[in-house]
Amino acid sequence: MSTFDLSNSSTDRGARRANTTITPQNAPNRRNTELAMLAFAVVLPVFAYANVGLAMDGTLPAGMLAYGLGMGALALVAHLVMRRFAPYADPLLLPLATLLNGLGLVMIWRLDKAGKLLASNYPAAANQLMWSGLGIAFFIGVIVLLKDHRILQRYTYISMAVALVLLAAPAFFPSRPGDFGAKIWIHIGSFSIQPGEFAKIILTIFFSGYLMVKRDALALASRRFMGLYLPRGRDLGPIIVVWLLSILILIFETDLGSSFLFFGLFVVMLYVATERTSWIVFGLIMSIGGATVVAMAEPHVKTRINAWLDPMAAFGPHPPAQSSEQIGQTLMAFGSGGVTGSGLGQGRSWLIQFAAKSDFILGSFGEELGLTGMMALFLLYGLIVQRGLRTAVAARDPFGKLLAVGLSSAFALQVFVVAGGVTGLIPLTGMTMPFLAQGGSSVVANWALIAILLKISDSARRPAAEPEPATAPSPAPAR
């Protein structure tokens, strides 16, 4: 590896590789850029932390130094591991994730401080810090242990089985009063995980592996029917079955957000694998059909749609059954935040009740950081997605391309579904904002997602192997 580093800095590199089939990525590896960005991503939340302390107590928070050093140390370890095990990876993804995770921690800590008003989930910051540490550990684990993302391809069918088991598992655990209708948790004692977050990654691995093998068959071996290319049943069958199963499970567990996410993921990946626009048409037809069936069969969905159409109905003299004030409260939080926000620690987003730091954490950010902060957050998420998709474009193997597209668009869809639901753009479906929201499974799974993307980008940006001396003669040494 050190020889690559040396050759990177040599000036005659381009000439030597002119005849390789894949154009090498001549860019420097950008690890120093990553370090600088990472420092920013650690310092900014520390300032935010100080800001909350000053606003709420008038003093700097006691844990500021420890928190800053702790986050700094974790980020530094992650960075050093990157230098060693993924030196060519995208320099932006790790700092972006660190920044979002850090800001989320500050907001959760800030809402803990209003804990006497917000009895449930109190205090959560320590837990979230623990989970963030675990997430970064997971991240490091993936970076170190996953030598090459193509290994994941071997686990195509195992992934399928694991994803189905993970998705089905919550149905077999008793739901708890705090779950609010959706059966998406597995409770073991006081410990609970949300397997859907992990299933998101594992299902993407299955889709990628399967589609990589079948893409030609899906794209070419088809019959023309009414201007559209229909694939053969034996090619499409297994993936349709798996996808249908997961959607059915999710509908059974009333986890609408995840159903939508997996559906979108499926369509996007089919489209990318086959390069056929007809999949978009199929996808739209199926989604309209599916949505109609679900909306008719599931009262939960109807409630959500009504709440979306009239978010203030819950405040009226005759609130509809099962209605919740939370969307209305969140919209009022957004409105009170206005353009510049109330300032960290100076809002009253605890009015959104217990979900202020989980599902509706964007409302808390919207109130305290305002429109300005919200746009910044959306752009941070947009950057993660675009860096992921850039990785997909750059990846040299179809499996890597599909995996990167799948993970990025799953991430994008999740952000859209949550943020769109919270801001009232679309009906609320109940998922968590990646990295920001309180929730262990979500933090760990998303760190793993970032790690896999980084591994793909590392292999995509890694200079091509040294060409054979026979086919590509080296120029004479300059001496």
Add this chain to the structure above:
Amino acid sequence: MNKPIRRVSVFCLVLVLALLVRTNWVQGVQAQAWASNQHNDRNKYDRYAYPRGNIIVGGQPVTNSDFVNGLRYKYKRSWVDGPMYAPVTGYSSQSFGTSQLESLEDGILAGTDSRLFFRNTLDMLTGGDKKGGNVVTTINAKAQKAAFEGLGNKKGAAVAIDPRTGAILALVSTPSYDPGTFSGSTAADAKAWTDLNADPNKPMLNRALRETYPPGSTFKLITAAAAFETGMFQNPEDKTDTPNPYTLPGTKTVLKNASDTEPCENATLLVGMDFSCNTVFGKIGADLGKDKLRAQAEKFGFNNSQVDVPIRPSTSVFPTNSSPDGTAMDAIGQHDTRATPLQMAMVAAAIANNGSLMQPYLVDQEQAGNLAVVSKHSEKQLSQAVSPATAQKLQQLMESVVKNGTGTKAQIDGVTVGGKTGTAQHGQDNSGLPFAWFMSYAKGADGKQVAVAVVVEDGAAESREISGGSIAAPIAKSVMEAVVKG
């Protein structure tokens, strides 16, 4: 596969763009509507997040903002002499909203008024503490106290006005309430609120502004005013050609006076007023007709729903469609005529001020937190109710009532006092205890003036013991003394 990936990339960009547009819509375009939504409790908490400004009487605040440092509310409102000033200040409760000046001047008191924007921004930039502005009232503390103590535990109201400016010097309603008992958000506050609302004596009703009563004989001054203004009579000494008793036009109903021995038959206006003859003014009213009487009453402020002080009072009513016999009764302040205590104080003030009725007002100045004046009231004439000549004649009548007639209990040494009593019947077949009225004005030697109206709902246990002269006049006297001698 790069082409579809680029398209997916564009799609994801569109998703992010949609979120950006949406948040701009919610937090930019709609922000104000959401922020000021009635269900947005932030406004409630904001109001008590920093010291609220004060309501000032005679240079002294009658309100306080107590630092309680609660979880939701940092400050709590309290009042000095709460029950006495409640009809002026209203309440400002964490749980139950605001009323009257606390409500109407909320922008100034809470510091959110747009006129304070520049100063607030400056404070924010220079790190100054946020606090609300003050509202300086026109209330005269001594007059207020005299009226409140005079009414004591009786049910009623009193209003005093400076006739030359319209400044309200006293505004009292009894029984009253202490807004401090429910200004917080505890269970005790909730109980106090519920109890007050359930109290059959309606302590939270502002009787001075929001209750209309039959004005009874005090309305005879307006009838007399109409008689002079229309030229029906020229002088207070003119004879009125009135039978005693007087049969209401178109009916066989006979209108009598308080006592058969009173010299009401063919009395002069002066004597009719001194003895408060129903027959005299009932006949004048019937002879004038409903339209002339209504026109005169409206010049004094009747039927005007927007006499905001700035608290909006109930509209005093002179009916538009009475039959002739009804008009005769309207003319002596019975039947369908209704007036607030404020309205009758305005009538007294206009007469004392040579017929010019000034817009009554309660707020002299609005101040920013640093005491800089944000706005100052400028005096304004509401109408020329009667000509100065008529006003002189009416003053002659009122001064005679205090000197020789039913209002002798309002006499003050060395001060010119004019007044008119009223004992208004009400209820089914006049079964209720009558309301005792007294409206008057006083002009001190040093130019101090005041016009007062007092109404007492149930001044004594028995009907015959009640009269404006015996129950309401002493209260009015003490208020006038407080102003002209204080």
